[in-house]
Amino acid sequence: MDKKKKTLTSRQAEIVDAALKLIAEQGIQHLTIRNLSTAIGVTEAALYRHFPGKTEIIQAMVSRFEEDVDEIGELRGWRAVEAALVRRTELVLAKPDLARVLFAEELFKDSPEIAQILYGMMQRHQQIMKCHFQEAVDDGVIRADIPMDTLFRLILGPLRLLIKQWGLSDGAFDLRAKRDEMLEFMKELLTPKMQSLR
Amino acid sequence: MDKKKKTLTSRQAEIVDAALKLIAEQGIQHLTIRNLSTAIGVTEAALYRHFPGKTEIIQAMVSRFEEDVDEIGELRGWRAVEAALVRRTELVLAKPDLARVLFAEELFKDSPEIAQILYGMMQRHQQIMKCHFQEAVDDGVIRADIPMDTLFRLILGPLRLLIKQWGLSDGAFDLRAKRDEMLEFMKELLTPKMQSLR
Amino acid sequence: MDKKKKTLTSRQAEIVDAALKLIAEQGIQHLTIRNLSTAIGVTEAALYRHFPGKTEIIQAMVSRFEEDVDEIGELRGWRAVEAALVRRTELVLAKPDLARVLFAEELFKDSPEIAQILYGMMQRHQQIMKCHFQEAVDDGVIRADIPMDTLFRLILGPLRLLIKQWGLSDGAFDLRAKRDEMLEFMKELLTPKMQSLR
């Protein structure tokens, strides 16, 4: 699955880590070369020994998300879907601002490279999810008449909104509880109707 | 129901339009006083005759959403819900610029005033929708066992994601068709399963 | 004594009053055309109907000080000197910031016209004081061997410093009390020595 494994030097890794921390703690607007360099304890100029520019730092950072996000392990079918949604919310809970970056494709409008990376991630994620949807359909857990893209929206859309509301409300409600509640209803709603006859 | 005066002078409207366009086309980082003023064809200083500051411009911009979004007319119940979703997508189709900004609350994360406005809008919109949900439940069109906030997410979440995907893909698919398809499935999924007969 | 009596129109007078008030209340840096115009209740542009520019407003304002400062009435000799010093401190007490302007010749370094006016005021004031010194000398109240300019400094210098300290300390001590104490010592110190033999 890895397209271009760019093995980062330890210094590069350190920089990417610092960038992640900075975004997570202070928001993306505080991800400046200055802040980054002082976070690491070197001069601003020093960063340019390790990355050609800021864009590349963000690229490296964003690329790393991918590993984190889509590892659901050996699960399949609806269990895999559930696991994915859970994993996402847990990531949000663990690193709220980082998560905000993940969902804010608009933020990177001005650097097409990064937008591209994010778009690719989104696509790949979508692909994986659809696999699991298909498995769930085959398992008879989800009704078969909903097109995959619509299905994707019906499931991921509510999750995204839930996370967004949680973020906007500054964590005012119990994200896990609402997520579980939502998942339960989703599953029931999507269950084939004939099941009741079984 | 209008809280504050929002009668904009023609120049103010022009500025707000330009701001909207700028954000939609280039991202919020490019919404600068400079860009804004040159977009209109005046000096930067000139803008300050019409708005006290950048914040107020964005506020005016954001406030305008509200008018556009929430007028559903005389409908009630599920019909009203459908009308709202349709209205939203039609708005997106009519003013794609506005649309791109509409769901990107993250964009304004760093200015709490605007985040507040957006949050307020969202809350009010949510309130209205919940009314209609309740009506739909009372009408027996929607099952009664889903909490209102979850219901809101199950319906609005997919719509938002649909619009976002449409925006990110630069209008690559037929928004109306997908919206109608989605609506249809939603309605069916949410219909009570004659549970009362069980 | 009036060089060019510029009879101000009532609107001009109003503007000058507002300018004085502004300086007195907020300091000279807040004396802007904007603040001035809103203080009066007109547009910025309107001010230019009454004065050719900001400089002329300040000129008119500064010119008015002259009347206020040097009217000691019918007194002469040492009594007149005392009266002058008292008058100055009372002015300071009444309008602290305005007074600060009076002593801060440096503030107007960049507009030579105003510096000129202030310098002229200072000179004239010095002249008047020296007259009274001479009278005091003739009266035998002040010793005759001190040159007039030095005498001026020996008397006015401490007063200025007193006022400055009072201003810098934000009025932390009793200006009147210290002024009277100072005056008393001054008089005694400057009394001709033979007096003791009289």
Added chain:
Amino acid sequence: MDKKKKTLTSRQAEIVDAALKLIAEQGIQHLTIRNLSTAIGVTEAALYRHFPGKTEIIQAMVSRFEEDVDEIGELRGWRAVEAALVRRTELVLAKPDLARVLFAEELFKDSPEIAQILYGMMQRHQQIMKCHFQEAVDDGVIRADIPMDTLFRLILGPLRLLIKQWGLSDGAFDLRAKRDEMLEFMKELLTPKMQSLR
């Protein structure tokens, strides 16, 4: 006795010098980052490598006064007082720029931090002088009945005025001669009048 580090880099010293010159020659309103940077021959941005902001530049400038002013060496009593006044005037003669700023506390009225520094300097200087006054009193050179703060004003006030007049007149008179004359009179005036014999 030094409170904070004041070892300036050569570039910092250059900036401070330029700032001093700018204020002295053109008034504080012209002490802008722009003017300052062009005076030195660098970009505005370059200044921020050497000072965090304008405030700190002015602070450094103001702080420098202290070193120059208060070193009188081993002297004590009236000799020390004389030495201090002489030193001050010599400083004025050597660095007229600095001199013009030296007594213009009003200039910094709007930035409380700097006003604070100046006030502190003034206080410390006053303390030192009062020590010497006391010594002079104990030596029987100065009469004992004048409160220390008044005494301070009676001696330093005239000096400040002398220097200010010299500055305003653009060095039109012989500062040294007038200073010596003043000092002589001061000493004589303040000599005890054998009051003890009365």
Added chain:
DNA sequence: GATGAATGAGTATTCATTCAT
């Protein structure tokens, strides 16, 4: 007399980046 709209020059400060050492 007064306004609304605009201007041009200016304010302090920040940013990503470069380069000689």
Added chain:
DNA sequence: GATGAATGAATACTCATTCAT
């Protein structure tokens, strides 16, 4: 590998002033 110094372009915003109406 890293630093110190610098740059050019940008940021939001303010000021005194002008001009057509």
